[in-house]
Amino acid sequence: MVQIAPSMLSADFLHLEEDVELVNRHAQIFHLDVMDGTFVPNISFGFPVVEAIARKARKPLDVHLMIVHPEKYVERFAKAGAAMISFHYEAALADSAAVIDLIHAQGVKAGIVINPDCPTQSIFPYLDKVDFVLIMSVFAGFGGQKFIPESLERIAAVRAELERIGRPDIPIEVDGGISPDNASAVIAAGASILVAGSSIFKARNPAKAIKLMLNA
Ligand code: DX5
Ligand code: ZN
Numbered sequence: 001m002v003q004i005a006p007s008m009l010s011a012d013f014l015h016l017e018e019d020v021e022l023v024n025r026h027a028q029i030f031h032l033d034v035m036d037g038t039f040v041p042n043i044s045f046g047f048p049v050v051e052a053i054a055r056k057a058r059k060p061l062d063v064h065l066m067i068v069h070p071e072k073y074v075e076r077f078a079k080a081g082a083a084m085i086s087f088h089y090e091a092a093l094a095d096s097a098a099v100i101d102l103i104h105a106q107g108v109k110a111g112i113v114i115n116p117d118c119p120t121q122s123i124f125p126y127l128d129k130v131d132f133v134l135i136m137s138v139f140a141g142f143g144g145q146k147f148i149p150e151s152l153e154r155i156a157a158v159r160a161e162l163e164r165i166g167r168p169d170i171p172i173e174v175d176g177g178i179s180p181d182n183a184s185a186v187i188a189a190g191a192s193i194l195v196a197g198s199s200i201f202k203a204r205n206p207a208k209a210i211k212l213m214l215n216a
Contacts, residue, residue: 002187004210005029005062005173007197008053009044009143016049017056019201024058026210029084031175031195033143034077036067039091040141047080054081064113064175064195066140067091071099078106086111086134086173089123100129111173115139116148120157127165132193133158137186138176143197147177152189159190180209183216 004027011019023030030053035044054061060083067073070087077085085103089112092099096112103110109131112123116136123133135158137151155172162170174191179199186194194213203209 001192002214002216003028003171003193004200004213005031005193005195006200006206006210007031007033007143007175007195008049009033010197010201012201013049016052020053020056022206024056026207027059027200029059029193030057030061031197032061032063032082034063034065034067034073035141039068039088040066042141047076050077050080050082057081060084062086062111062173062193064134065091071095071102074099074102074108075106078103078108082108084109084111084132086113086132088113088115088140089126090115090118096123096126097129100126113140113175114154116151116154120154120161123158124161127158127162127167127170130170132171132173133162134173134175134195135191136176137174137178140176145177147179147182151176152185155186155189155191178213180212180216183213187216 037043062084063077063082065087100110111132113134138145172191173193175195178196
């Protein structure tokens with residue numbers, strides 16, 4: 001089953017409630033990008049925005065942490081309303097298993113994320129512990145970038161490893177440059193949660209863009 005996770009980074013922050021309602025009505029998951037200006041060269045939003053969205057959301061909140069020391073903030077994002085939390089392998093490295101345990105201790109689904117230049121094999125040791133995997137199809141940091149086509153092989157490689165270890169039901173999320181034009185290709189490669197920011201919120205008809213990807 002395919003799920004669409006609109007990235008609220010591209011929403012209209014002056015009319016956030018309208019965009020929250022769009023997701024409630026038409027999509028499956030809220031994708032919330034938290035950036036610290038250190039792990040990535042951009043700063044987005046933090047607890048007050050996540051809490052505000054949580055008050056109106058009727059779909060689960062997926063918090064994508066693009067921050068150093070993700071372990072310091074897992075508990076607060078869980079309390080703010082996250083149902084899923086993902087952190088970058090590159091930000092945690094050898095401590096990744098401990099971060100996954102921390103997320104689980106909060107009763108939240110744990111995801112591990114890799115940027116396009118990180119070998120997929122780096123996260124293989126954690127595939128037996130995570131609830132989902134997030135493959136970046138652009139370098140984390142900014143919305144509105146172009147999809148990197150090599151991401152398709154990377155999704156397929158992680159999908160194959162999940163099958164090999166007997167965890168075929170673990171979803172792969174893909175994030176960056178996703179649109180109705182490439183949705184079917186990423187789904188065919190093995191992704192089932194599609195994050196999309198600009199292709200939804202900059203579309204003339206956002207509900208239609210979601211529907212096109214859902215049925216891709
Ligand atoms: C990028 C973020 C993405 C981004 C997606 O660092 O993780 O979630 O907002 O935006 P688009 O769909 O515009 O590439
Ligand atoms: Zn993201």
